[in-house]
Amino acid sequence: MRKTSVFWTRFMHKRAAVFGAVLVIILILLSLAAPVIAPYASDKQNLSQKLQPPSISHWLGTDEYGRDVLSRMLYGGRISLSVGFVAVGISLFIGVLLGALAGYFGGWVDQVIMRTVDIVLCIPTLFLILMLIVFLGPSLFNIMVIIGLTSWTELSRLVRAEFLTLKQRDYVSAARAVGASNKRIIFIHILPNALAPIFISATFGVAGAILLESGLSFLGLGVQPPMASWGNILTAGKDYITQAWWLTMAPGLAIFITVLGYNLLGDGLRDVMDPRLSGSDNHA
């Protein structure tokens, strides 16, 4: 228990990290509450009200079909954040599993896994993703899976490195000496002690996945309209950038704030949980 409270006091002293955490929490709450707080349905068209600037009735204005931008932003946030979480979830699963196996067993298992990582890293991620989407078609599910499947390599290297150090610890020897199975040693004795860097990396991963999804949607290969995502609101808005600045400003800012929030949070967590990794000031 004491460890947790030490963590909180140290975390609370990192203003940037707290700021990031607040941004992240607000964005998550807004997305969760979208059906309740959105003033309009996200796809309700009203052509007589198209391209209206921000006003009392439409806080963020309306788009070229007269849809309320605020409502679309809130629903788009759900998509963007869920892409972030699901993609990171998939990459966590693959990266942690493969990294753990490579680091723990070493030998040919390690060779095979790490050479696979090298091969995957050789392929430019964006082009791989574009190619896969062209083959599989751009659906929300495909986007999540594909981003997840292409972003586990760094995580697996990180986890492997952690396992390489932690498996040398005496408590791991002790566990083996009392007859614990490999599975037990990996999941009870090593993995929980490697969680800090994994968690930090996952936080950055969410930001990266959201950014990637926005980029794909901007290219028209992401989430397809009429479903709203920040990326495709941005794309639609770029055609009207001279007449309706709010169409690009709103999703642009939202992406910026989200990525900023996750990165600040990740930086702060790294300083608090894993002093080894942070370069500069460690003091609270």
Add this chain to the structure above:
Amino acid sequence: MLELKNLGKDYTIKRNSVFQPKNRLVAVDHINIRLKKNSTLGLVGESGCGKSTLGRLICRLEEPSRGEIYLDGQAIHNLKGTSLRRIRRKFQPVFQDPYGSLNPRLTVYRTLEEPLRLHDKPNNKNEINNLLEMVGLGNEVMGRYPHQLSGGQRQRLGLARALAVGPELIIADEPVSSLDVSIQAQILNLFLDLQERLHLSMIFISHDLRVVGQLADEVAVMYLGRIMELAPANEIFSNAKHPYTQALLEALPKLKPGRGRLRSILKGELPSPVNPAPGCRFYSRCKYAGKECLDYENELFSIDVKHIVACCKWHQLQQNRKYIC
């Protein structure tokens, strides 16, 4: 109860290119030891002499490169999988570093529950309470994490974990060397006490001859992976034959300063165990080294039934030296 036959462990050192010769690090070599039930064998030697590796070999935490290990007549060097896991409850290690040997994410309760559960023993609070009591810890520590315990408490917990499965043999690798001197004595007494109560056999690894002298019935002195001398503890202290053992004894601080002490400080450092040169392992640092030592591979000579020495010149060396410890 424990018998080691010709036990050895090599490590291959990674080459930078395929054209370089393969380097072989001989960590432990030609170890022949017999340990009787209820007795303690002290393993002494400098850092890097292979004593910890030998301990890990006996615990089956490292795979031996050659040789055999028998426990109560049963070969354990070639066991694998479930049969190895099952036999592990007969021998348990205690580690040096009380900080590194406990999983920081497990409470005292969970640390002790694990070995009990893995060997299908009752693992309720009562059992764990008994274990804690046995090593002199109160049950108030049960919910604590390792970082909330002192060094001495952690070492007691490490011992409790080893005892949980009811072992017959404890392999203690420098269990007190990272503790304060006052706590060292407490822990050593705890070892002695538990050995008596639980009829344990023990291998006690240390670089400190005095610590070993307090606990051990027999002492084995190791140098560069080999046994140099093996004798009952009092014999080692009063009648050491090997020049290396003698040098170790002379290096001990004495209680009465300046009184006619013999002192031959060992020069140089432990030679590299990589691709060891033929001849006596101690050749490079021995003040009695002669030509015949280069043809001698540290075969063991029996001085009497219990005293074994690995020096080809032992009978020529002066024998009237006395050591007061």
